[in-house]
Amino acid sequence: MGKKKRIILPPDSPAWANQTAFRIAERSWKRRTIPAQLRETLLDPGGDCTAALDSGQLRRVDLAEDPRKLCRGFGANGEAATAYAVRDIPGLVVIPGLFSGPAQAGVVRACLAEYTAHPNVTNLDTHWRLPASGLWGLYERERNGLDVDVLEMRHDGKVPSVKEEGYGDVPDQNATDEKVRIDPPTTATHYLKAMTASQALPRLRWTSLGFQYNWSNKTYHLDRHAPMPVLIDELCGAVVAAIANLTAYPAEKWKSEAGIVNFYQLRDLLMAHQDRSEENSEAPLVSFSFGNSCIFLIGTDSRDDIPTPILLRSGDVLVMHGASRRAFHSVPRILENTIPEYLAPEHIDDKEWPPFYEYLKDARVNVNVRQVF
Numbered sequence: 349m350g351k352k353k354r355i356i357l358p359p360d361s362p363a364w365a366n367q368t369a370f371r372i373a374e375r376s377w378k379r380r381t382i383p384a385q386l387r388e389t390l391l392d393p394g395g396d397c398t399a400a401l402d403s404g405q406l407r408r409v410d411l412a413e414d415p416r417k418l419c420r421g422f423g424a425n426g427e428a429a430t431a432y433a434v435r436d437i438p439g440l441v442v443i444p445g446l447f448s449g450p451a452q453a454g455v456v457r458a459c460l461a462e463y464t465a466h467p468n469v470t471n472l473d474t475h476w477r478l479p480a481s482g483l484w485g486l487y488e489r490e491r492n493g494l495d496v497d498v499l500e501m502r503h504d505g506k507v508p509s510v511k512e513e514g515y516g517d518v519p520d521q522n523a524t525d526e527k528v529r530i531d532p533p534t535t536a537t538h539y540l541k542a543m544t545a546s547q548a549l550p551r552l553r554w555t556s557l558g559f560q561y562n563w564s565n566k567t568y569h570l571d572r573h574a575p576m577p578v579l580i581d582e583l584c585g586a587v588v589a590a591i592a593n594l595t596a597y598p599a600e601k602w603k604s605e606a607g608i609v610n611f612y613q614l615r616d617l618l619m620a621h622q623d624r625s626e627e628n629s630e631a632p633l634v635s636f637s638f639g640n641s642c643i644f645l646i647g648t649d650s651r652d653d654i655p656t657p658i659l660l661r662s663g664d665v666l667v668m669h670g671a672s673r674r675a676f677h678s679v680p681r682i683l684e685n686t687i688p689e690y691l692a693p694e695h696i697d698d699k700e701w702p703p704f705y706e707y708l709k710d711a712r713v714n715v716n717v718r719q720v721f
């Protein structure tokens with residue numbers, strides 16, 4: 349099969365008509381080669397951001413306390429935590445590099461090996477019979493040549509639709525800049541009746557923590573509640589307390605009630621959406637990034653406003669509160685080969701880490717936690 353020719357739309361192309369400002373930005377950022385002009389507009393709080401500080405696009409803000417002092421789970425890091433506010437996105441706070449390497453490894457391990465187990469529900473559970481202990485144990489056994497169990501499809505012969513399996517996104521039929529596969533990338537294999545754990549792992553898209561999320565009607569299952577992992581709760585509590593001076597949301601009121609762990613393969617993207625399923629919009633939303641960096645776009649509560657592009661790196665923490673809590677945001681692009689060198693197995697003193705690293709080097713893991721009520 350011949351490779352699809354890439355067509356880059358000129359800025360004055362009529363094909364841009366009827367596209368929202370957000371959609372245009374998303375399309376531009378998801379290109380494999382990001383034009384230099386666009387790249388210059390990227391805010392990089394975890395890298396060189398002197399120009400953005402000089403222009404006032406980013407502003408250093410004081411934290412009430414260093415979150416690492418409030419929770420050991422972030423790991424020991426030499427420098428004091430720095431936090432930034434983004435001029436055009438009121439209420440957005442980025443604390444880059446808050447996690448140490450070993451602490452990042454600990455959270456990623458838990459996301460893959462623990463949080464995908466029963467009673468947490470993953471995207472795979474909809475159509476595949478997973479063991480109650482989750483996918484990872486099965487994957488490791490297969491990886492170590494012990495046995496190859498197959499996961500069976502729940503509904504014999506029923507072909508799941510993309511919408512059911514994924515984030516609720518549909519493939520972008522009109523993508524003209526490049527053929528980008530949207531979640532899940534391997535639709536053809538849904539026709540399989542069974543698959544092995546190593547086939548299933550790249551198809552893992554999300555797992556839910558706390559109140560389980562119903563993707564079809566975008567509400568929480570109040571009768572289905574998995575315990576919020578203690579580690580995640582402690583990390584979030586520390587972040588909320590550390591930024592209480594900025595949000596005016598007291599740490600005592602915070603409850604980590606629901607969370608989503610997003611697993612992105614390099615070609616995955618998460619399209620523009622607002623997180624509106626939570627009754628409580630006063631409480632901040634806390635989000636952690638691990639693995640490869642991504643382009644994170646965030647705008648206002650209208651798709652007609654041009655979003656601000658932010659580079660999120662492994663170990664960064666992002667908080668959405670105030671106006672930004674209900675703003676449209678998306679992840680149009682995961683940047684390949686951007687996993688930090690310090691996460692390589694030789695730098696992590698954990699003999700169980702290599703298979704997790706192998707997974708993470710072609711992935712991004714995001715944990716985001718909300719208070720629902």
Ligand SMILES: O=C(O)CCC(=O)C(=O)O
Nearest residue numbers: 608610623635679714716
């Ligand atoms: O992956 C991210 O950084 C964002 C995820 C997100 O927006 C969501 O799960 O609602």
Ligand SMILES: [Fe+2]
Nearest residue numbers: 621622623677
């Ligand atoms: Fe979101």
